[in-house]
Amino acid sequence: MAIPSLQDGIDKAGSPIKLLWKPGAAPWTPEVVEREYAGWRQEQAAWHEGVALLNLSHHMFDMWIEGPDATRLLADHGVNNFENFALGQAKQYVPVTKDGNIVTDGILAREAENKYLLSGIPAAQHWVQYHAEKGGYDVAFATDASSAFRQGGGDPKLFRYQIQGPLAKDVVERAFGGPLPETKFFHSAPVALDGRHFRALRHGMAGQAGFEFIGPWEHAAYVHEAFLKAGEPFGLVQVGALAYTTPSVESGWIPSPVPGIYSDPGLREYREQLALFGIEGQRPLNGSYFSEDIEDYYASPYELGYGKMISFRHDFLGRDALVKAKEAVRRTKVTLVFDADDVRELIGRGQDPGFVLTYARHRVENVNGLVGMTMQTASIDPVGTVLSLTLIDTAYAEPGTEVWVVWGEHPGPGTDPEADLGLPRVRATVRPAPFNQHARTLYRRNA
The missing domain is CATH 2.40.30.110 (Aminomethyltransferase beta-barrel domains)
Structure with a gap:
């Protein structure tokens, strides 16, 4: 029996809105981690006033993109500047449709000259892989779904732990026995704990300094315990699934804009390749704002605050539309x-x-x-x-x-x-x- 596609779902429902509209839908929260540890109020206070530990290992979708055409593929379908993309650097990757509407964003890290890791909500990964296969780019893909959708269960390939807040630097230096290598924002450096090697990404959330540590899952338990011990003198608080969802509201990142893929007849083939029971077919719409036209929910990178990320120094899908939209941001x-x-x-x-x-x-x-x-x-x-x-x-x-x-x-x-x-x-x-x-x-x- 064929797996139903997003287009199948739209056709059966009668419209994208009829498929996605779900009044009273429960909000998404991260999988696997506890909903609360110390209580959501104390956990929010921790990254504002002290130090917090967050576990991002289970809800991120990872896709590795490797091959001679990896950079060209990503540049052809993203607004970002790839001219000075250093090894170990990460960027907020922003792909758009030909009409200049965002698909969704993701975190793109350059791991080697021709190898990248794209992480986050999988809509961006689906978009990139589709265009790679359709366009004949010389690249290969490896994926690791989030723990809620990983076929056959099992552990993630990577652990991701964030240490955030005014005391983050103190906890990190205690854990590693001294300062980490000096690193620019959203750049990473190799680090080690007792012979266990991984990377430290200079990060931050809700305006506070911090780090994100990423490495092989086999080291996850050891690294997590080491951070807990190092954080004890500083009152480190683990952050649960409820509080984890909230820093984006303060930092200005809109986590799940509606992908601009539902109405363009030219994207029918794309919708036919997307699973109905994936992010594009299941992320609900609800609230007091309602429109029968799905395009009323689309957003441009300019509206989302990504205008400074757009580089017109290269050609990319949606470039012409964004040139026009620049002077008419509504x-x-x-x-x-x-x-x-x-x-x-x-x-x-x-x-x-x-x-x-x-x-x-x-x-x-x-x-x-x-x-x-x-x-x-x-x-x-x-x-x-x-x-x-x-x-x-x-x-x-x-x-x-x-x-x-x-x-x-x-x-x-x-x-x-x-x-x-x-x-x-x-x-x-x-x-x-x-x-x-x-x-x-x-x-x-x-x-």
């Missing part, structure tokens, strides 16, 4: 700070709502009507309220602008997208994205 990425009283009264129904997390697209309005939609919303305890990464019409993106967020679920197809459903409206104020001042200034400038 929406801006901002942070919405929810009114704390409204959060308690309207979201918590008179009480502390506890942990709030949603990737729902909620309507953002002012007196003129619809002006934007949320992309990810979460409780940020050190801030004392809920924050939301949002795409808003550029005219209303000025910090200090007051708006409302319509909180609730539109039922979807069959109901007018503009219907007044009597949903509560939470007051919110526009702030920059990244929200964290350090992330917005020093952290970005040092990249």
Whole structure:
């Protein structure tokens, strides 16, 4: 029996929206790791005020790309500049469709002259592999799915541990017996613990300094225990699945934009090769914002804040569309700070709502009507309220602008997208994205 494709699912449902629309869908959280260790509030506080240990080993999808055409393939299908891509360096890789809409982003690390590792949500990997095979590029692929989707179970090929927060450097130096090699942001250096060799990537989250350590799974348990012991004097806190999802809201990274692949007739063959029960067919849409047109959910790299990553010094799929889009960016990425009283009264129904997390697209309005939609919303305890990464019409993106967020679920197809459903409206104020001042200034400038 043939495995159903994404196109099969769209055809059966009647439209991409009818396939993806799932009111009340539970938000994704990382697989395998505990939901909470010390409690989500304490875990968030750890990377703001102390030091936190995060386990990224199980929810990342990895794809190795190797061969004489590896660089050409990635450059042909990504907006990034590949001219000075050093060995050991990583970049946020941004592939787009011919219309200039993002597919999704991923972390691309250069491991050797003709070998790269692309990690993250697998939509980017699917896109790159499809075009490699269709275009006859001389490359080979090896993949390792996330633990939730790894066929036959088993362990990951790699461990990934992050140490983050103001005390991260102290913990790392205690673990390794001294400072790590001086490394630029998003560059890595080889390191070792008691003869176990792996890499240290200069990293950071929510504006705080930190490191990501990546190495063979056979060393995972030893390295993890070594970090726990080194962190004891500094009050190191392990971060669970709930808190792990939230730093992106502060650092300004939108984790799962809708891939711009569902409506172009020219991509039918691509959709026919994608599994229905993969990320492209199963990542739900929901919230108070609703449109029958899937293209209303697409986003350009400019809207997501990736404009500085776009290099027009090379030709790539979608280049012409992005040249035109550069002068007509309709929406801006901002942070919405929810009114704390409204959060308690309207979201918590008179009480502390506890942990709030949603990737729902909620309507953002002012007196003129619809002006934007949320992309990810979460409780940020050190801030004392809920924050939301949002795409808003550029005219209303000025910090200090007051708006409302319509909180609730539109039922979807069959109901007018503009219907007044009597949903509560939470007051919110526009702030920059990244929200964290350090992330917005020093952290970005040092990249």
